Amino acid sequence: MSSFRAQKMAKKKQEILRSAAAVLVNKGYQGTTMEEIAAKLLMTKGSMYYYFKNKDDLLYQCHLMIMEICLDGIESVIDSNRNPIEKLRCAIKEHILLATSEKSMFMALSKPNHNFSEEQLQEVLELRKSYSHYFDRIIHEGIDKQVFGPVDVKMVRLIILGALNWIQEWYDQNGPQSAEEISDAYADYLLKMVVK
Secondary structure: OOHHHHHHHHHHHHHHHHHHHHHHHHHOOOOOOHHHHHHHOOOOHHHHHHHOOOHHHHHHHHHHHHHHHHHHHHHHHHOOOOOHHHHHHHHHHHHHHHHHHOHHHHHHOOOOOOOOOHHHHHHHHHHHHHHHHHHHHHHHHHHHOOOEOOOOHHHHHHHHHHHHHHHHHHOOOOOOOOHHHHHHHHHHHHHOOOEO
C-alpha cells in the first residue's frame, strides 16, 4: 500500500473515531449500535466494518488513538530543554488543551470497556501507566533539582491527573473562559503544590 494511501486511510479512520466517540457519548455505549454510528457518519454498516470488527473494537481504537496523541505530547515535553517547573506546566496545559479540543474522545474513554479482551485491556492500561509515569519523572526531576519540595510523588501525580481528567465533565466551549485561560489557571494552581 502506498504511503499516501496509508496516510489517507489513517486520517479517515481518525475522523470516524472522533465522530463515533461523539455518538457514543450522546447515546451511551450500551444504547448505540454500529448501524446508528454508521448512519450518523453517512456511511454504510459495511464501510464501518471495513475499519472496525465491532463496537468494542471501535472503542478500543478510540483509546489507542487518544493515548498515542497524549504520549506524543508528553514525550516532546520530557525531551525538551525546559526546567522541571516549565515541563510540568506544559504537561498540564497540553493535557487540558487536548481534553477540551477532543472532549468527546476523552468522555468516551472515561473507563476501559468491560467488553475489551484481556489483551486489549492490558494494552490500554499499559499506555495509561506509561503516561502517568511521565508525570512521575517530571516531579522526580523537580525534586532532584530542588525546585520542587520533597512531595509524595504518587499522591501529587494522582491529584494532578484527577483534576485534569475531571475537566471534560464541566468544560463548556461557550463558557466565559477559553481553554487556554483554563489551562493557565490549572497550571498555576497545581504547580503551587510542588514548587518551593
